Amino acid sequence: MKRCLMFSTGMMALLAAVPTAIAPYSAQAASRSAATAPAAAPSTPQAPIAGLYKALEQSEHSGAGIGKRSAMIAPQVDRAFNMDAILKRSVGLHYDQLSPSERDALITAFKRFTIARYASTFKPGTDATFTVAQSSVDEGRTIVHTTIGNKNDSPESATPIDYVMVQGPDGWRIVDILLDGHISQVAAQRSDFKTIFSQSGASGLARTLTKKADDFLQE
Template identity: 80%
Template sequence: MKRCLMSSIGMMALLAGVLTATGLNPAQAADRARASAAAGAATPQAPIQALYKALDLSEHSSAGVGKRSAMIAPVVDRAFDMDAILKRSVGLHYDHLSPDERSSLIAAFKRFTVARYASTFKPGTAATFTVAQNSVEDGRTIVHTTIGNKNDPANAATPIDYVMVQGPDGWRIVDILLDGHISQVAAQRSDFKSIFSQSGASGLARTLTKKADDFLTE
């Protein structure tokens, strides 16, 4: 599990948007993030653009990790289809969870995701990104982006692609592909399924909660 989670952290550490530095306080930043999240996802690119803007607010903020999490949370909630990601990560057993078990597991996974972003995109992060057009590959809608570092322009930017699915609430992320082909869902599937088989949904939720707590400790 540790190897998988650290791999995911490394993937997320490449994700950031350096737009215009702001002087917003945490409450104002959170309001702006909520506004971005509420704007909808009329195009496949929209959730990713909103996510990058939220990460930009985080890395330009002087707030602590807890308040940065509050900035990021509404956009993560809007951008990702957590239910679909967990279903693919856990496997067939996910369909047999009770409503309470599923709700608790989704909440823990969401908190883990938000905390990981807030921990990675701390003040001073110098990431740069581009969001390109989407394509359809093997029946999947994929939005292509590249992530670089303005302090290290000599190194080529890394491709980070997003697999998108359109639902009643618009487009949402169901997987992230590093270097255009390394699936985050596939990378975490083995560990998630192993923990689930040993200790069920509650055990996986506890593991994700503990990792989120670690991220939120500065």
């Protein structure tokens, strides 16, 4: 499970185990609670994560092809992630110098890549299980603690994944993902993104992400 959660460009990251003082609850229950919040402005840090996990559960249980699974996941990815903030930190200072059209194209490619990766990973028969715990504050960051495992595994063997959340005009959004407590998605992908960007610019990075998305979408 841990390997399938890693983006091929190093885009996913892991965080330390959920603190024992934080009692996890199921993603399904959390998503029902989140459904009462405005769609465009999740009212709690957990709400967008619960919505994303619910979509992934539906994807793997749908029996649908990857195109339909992508369509199921896409709205929750759009709602959960602040793609602009993630790309800005991943690309670096040059991101602010992009034209609006270059930035839009890069965000579109990054979003498509993210959706395709999720649809490819959580396919029918995956049998992943999701839990979402309460949020905590660490060094000024709001972090939502979660785990992803397999229904045949013990809870202790589930992979802990934490999300760094920031509240903006559109509600709470993901700005980083942490694996094993310290491996940051943004940090892991920064080297790859900067290298591609320096060699071929925003258009080259967008093409690379589009190609990776196309590869994920082949079933």
